[in-house]
Amino acid sequence: MEKEYIITIFSENKVGLLNQVTTIFTCRNINIESVTASESAISGIHRYTIVVHTDQEKIEKVVKQIEKKVDVLKAYVYTLDQVVQQEIAMYRVRRSASIEHIVRKFNVRVLEVGEDYMVLEKTGHASETRELFENLKPHGLLQFVRSGVVSLPKSDAEREDLHHYLSLHDPQYGNY
Amino acid sequence: MSITTIDTAIEPRILTGSQAIIESIIAEGTDVMFGYPGGQVIPIYDALYDYTDRIHHVLVRHEQAAVHAAEGYARATGRVGVCMVTSGPGATNAVTGLADAMMDSTPVVLISGQVSASLLGTDSFQETNFVGITQAVTKWNIQVKRAEDIPDAISRAFYIARSGRPGPVVVDITKDAQVARTPFKYSRTENIRSYVSRPEVDIRSIEDAVQLINLSRRPMALVGQGVQLAGAEKELLAFLEKSGMPAASTLLGLSSLPSSHPQNVGMLGMHGNYGPNVKNRECDLLVAIGMRFDDRVTGRVEDFGINAKVVHLEIDPSEVNKLIYADVPVIGDIKDTLPMITERISGGKYEEWIDEFRACYDVEYEKIIREETCPTSGAVRMGEVVHKISTAVRDSAIMVTDVGQHQMMAARYFKYYNPRSIITSGGLGTMGYGLPAAIGAKLGMPGKRVCLFVGDGGFQMNIQELCTILQTRVGVKIILLNNGYLGMVRQWQELFFNERYSFTTLVNPDFSLIAAANGIEYARVEKRDDLDAAIERMFFHDDAFIMEVKVDSGENVFPMVPAGAAVTDIMLE
Numbered sequence: 001m002e003k004e005y006i007i008t009i010f011s012e013n014k015v016g017l018l019n020q021v022t023t024i025f026t027c028r029n030i031n032i033e034s035v036t037a038s039e040s041a042i043s044g045i046h047r048y049t050i051v052v053h054t055d056q057e058k059i060e061k062v063v064k065q066i067e068k069k070v071d072v073l074k075a076y077v078y079t080l081d082q083v084v085q086q087e088i089a090m091y092r093v094r095r096s097a098s099i100e101h102i103v104r105k106f107n108v109r110v111l112e113v114g115e116d117y118m119v120l121e122k123t124g125h126a127s128e129t130r131e132l133f134e135n136l137k138p139h140g141l142l143q144f145v146r147s148g149v150v151s152l153p154k155s156d157a158e159r160e161d162l163h164h165y166l167s168l169h170d171p172q173y174g175n176y
Numbered sequence: 177m178s179i180t181t182i183d184t185a186i187e188p189r190i191l192t193g194s195q196a197i198i199e200s201i202i203a204e205g206t207d208v209m210f211g212y213p214g215g216q217v218i219p220i221y222d223a224l225y226d227y228t229d230r231i232h233h234v235l236v237r238h239e240q241a242a243v244h245a246a247e248g249y250a251r252a253t254g255r256v257g258v259c260m261v262t263s264g265p266g267a268t269n270a271v272t273g274l275a276d277a278m279m280d281s282t283p284v285v286l287i288s289g290q291v292s293a294s295l296l297g298t299d300s301f302q303e304t305n306f307v308g309i310t311q312a313v314t315k316w317n318i319q320v321k322r323a324e325d326i327p328d329a330i331s332r333a334f335y336i337a338r339s340g341r342p343g344p345v346v347v348d349i350t351k352d353a354q355v356a357r358t359p360f361k362y363s364r365t366e367n368i369r370s371y372v373s374r375p376e377v378d379i380r381s382i383e384d385a386v387q388l389i390n391l392s393r394r395p396m397a398l399v400g401q402g403v404q405l406a407g408a409e410k411e412l413l414a415f416l417e418k419s420g421m422p423a424a425s426t427l428l429g430l431s432s433l434p435s436s437h438p439q440n441v442g443m444l445g446m447h448g449n450y451g452p453n454v455k456n457r458e459c460d461l462l463v464a465i466g467m468r469f470d471d472r473v474t475g476r477v478e479d480f481g482i483n484a485k486v487v488h489l490e491i492d493p494s495e496v497n498k499l500i501y502a503d504v505p506v507i508g509d510i511k512d513t514l515p516m517i518t519e520r521i522s523g524g525k526y527e528e529w530i531d532e533f534r535a536c537y538d539v540e541y542e543k544i545i546r547e548e549t550c551p552t553s554g555a556v557r558m559g560e561v562v563h564k565i566s567t568a569v570r571d572s573a574i575m576v577t578d579v580g581q582h583q584m585m586a587a588r589y590f591k592y593y594n595p596r597s598i599i600t601s602g603g604l605g606t607m608g609y610g611l612p613a614a615i616g617a618k619l620g621m622p623g624k625r626v627c628l629f630v631g632d633g634g635f636q637m638n639i640q641e642l643c644t645i646l647q648t649r650v651g652v653k654i655i656l657l658n659n660g661y662l663g664m665v666r667q668w669q670e671l672f673f674n675e676r677y678s679f680t681t682l683v684n685p686d687f688s689l690i691a692a693a694n695g696i697e698y699a700r701v702e703k704r705d706d707l708d709a710a711i712e713r714m715f716f717h718d719d720a721f722i723m724e725v726k727v728d729s730g731e732n733v734f735p736m737v738p739a740g741a742a743v744t745d746i747m748l749e
Contacts, residue, residue, distance in 0.1 A: 011370065016311065020311050023312055060497070064493050064494035065494045070371045170369035171367075
């Protein structure tokens with residue numbers, strides 16, 4: 001059965017690595033819903049969060065193939081109930097009186113107020129940012145952008161496993 | 177970065193990037209390399225000019241052949257094959273070779289030239305994004321833009337190519353890095369934190385495997401190339417002799433176990449032996465050792481080992497459960513895991529079970545093998561040529577093949593005595609592989625006879641390498657099995673496409689003239705009676721030789737598992 005999976009990848013910061021990882025999805029004809037990448041809590045190690053829609057069997061094979069990449073340290077796969085996830089959306093709208101009501105109702109942050117426009121920010125699940133999008137549309141929504149998902153697992157397993165891995169394979173670990 | 181340092185010099189010398197490249201590959205033990213010069217590697221070739229006493233550079237005639245030759249060298253010796261090409265077309269020509277090495281886990285390091293860093297991404301002359309292109313066909317690749325980064329990149333490249341599950345690595349070096357100067361200090365890489373080359377063995381997996389083996393009544397070992405890649409041939413023998421179970425090999429695994437071993441029941445797969453295919457359904461345990469359940473081995477996966485539990489010994493975790501579910505995956509280097517299992521199993525004897533395989537062999541012999549290897553009438557058969565050559569060379573040879581019908585005949589009828597005595601393109605099935613791979617194998621193992629079996633189609637796909645033989649004097653014995661067809665495709669057209677022989681007939685050149693033009697001794701065999709004399713003549717000299725044999729043009733390879741069928745549906749005719 002197909003459903004949403006969140007994959008977390010810890011890797012070296014190497015040119016072209018994202019491409020190598022996404023190619024694995026391409027080979028199996030899996031569409032990537034969202035991807036984010038940035039430095040992780042451990043200096044020098046990057047963290048990718050990838051959201052895909054696929055089935056359990058495929059995702060397990062994909063994760064092993066990702067982990068096989070020489071520059072990837074570890075990859076983990078989660079279902080939505082195993083993580084806390086969040087994303088951010090920004091909306092540029094025309095200034096109008098009707099916006100205030102929406103700002104209050106959806107608990108929106110106002111980032112900037114220009115002469116004839118406002119930039120709003122909403123964090124939450126995709127369904128929440130989408131709902132706000134739909135509500136703003138009739139009121140002069142000029143532009144819209146969503147970040148990809150970032151997520152943290154609820155359990156300690158990932159943190160402990162990564163720690164264990166680094167203490168085994170990186171003699172410098174702990175000195176960062 | 178975590179590198180154990182072995183200083184090669186106390187005071188770092190100042191070298192050009194190009195000199196650093198050569199010094200680095202020498203530090204890795206390279207003494208033979210294959211390559212082709214071009215605009216963006218002229219500085220490296222200029223440096224190489226001063227190292228000809230330490231490195232034998234073989235000038236090939238096409239970059240694809242440089243990689244295949246490096247593969248042949250690597251497969252014959254167990255060392256890393258090294259090759260070098262220029263940017264742009266030189267690099268793209270090498271892609272097929274890299275893909276071949278990737279599929280067959282062959283350790284190769286390819287050094288490619290690249291345009292200067294300032295020109296990258298500008299579509300400059302002979303620029304291609306080679307790191308981008310080769311991502312899918314290499315184990316690892318890296319672009320180097322500074323001379324001081326060269327030694328570390330090459331050190332990592334060799335480590336990654338040869339360790340774990342081996343594979344090809346590309347080091348793409350910009351021209352400005354080749355000419356810049358840098359202090360040179362070389363350290364061999366022993367560890368990369370993001371890469372586990374030798375996974376830790378989970379003792380529980382060993383215990384679970386032992387339990388299944390002890391309980392099994394009809395087990396079969398499936399032996400892959402992983403045994404030879406791990407150098408675990410002795411460990412395999414010990415395991416088989418204690419467990420008593422029959423063993424069948426994949427194409428690439430064939431020489432892991434001597435052909436004559438009483439537990440060796442032959443080759444798996446589409447054109448493998450009758451027994452290990454037809455008995456698949458009766459097995460209650462399959463012990464897969466360093467093999468990856470290629471579809472040519474499994475046939476229809478839903479029917480494969482349908483009554484069997486599976487123990488899968490494998491170094492690459494991504495191969496486990498990829499195609500065949502493993503009841504017990506044993507992740508680790510076979511050199512570690514096999515002895516742990518052997519030590520713990522209670523040991524067994526499966527005489528009656530092995531006799532069933534022998535009975536299958538007798539059926540196959542009567543239906544196919546006798547007529548194929550010892551015919552008394554009709555045109556010369558491929559199998560009889562292989563059989564005669566194998567008998568003539570016994571344990572002194574490495575057999576290399578190209579791809580197609582002759583490959584299957586050679587794999588089936590050659591007898592294996594020593595590890596690493598079959599070199600063939602398995603996963604990618606690359607026509608044109610054979611001739612350059614044979615050149616590489618002979619240069620790696622000059623004391624061995626290297627016998628290349630090649631069809632008339634594949635021979636012409638890298639036939640320019642005869643000029644490499646001419647220039648470098650490589651004593652390869654080329655047995656050209658000429659049936660005037662692209663025989664394997666012709667066979668499928670006959671069996672599955674209503675005998676519509678669409679574009680598989682070959683009008684061939686006069687190969688005797690091609691041999692003569694390249695200064696290579698030549699004999700043509702058209703009649704069975706002339707075969708022995710030609711073989712004797714071929715092995716009389718150490719030099720290269722082409723023996724062209726006109727073989728039956730309508731011959732098919734049997735047994736055969738039709739594409740998409742279960743292995744137990746193997747056809748004997």
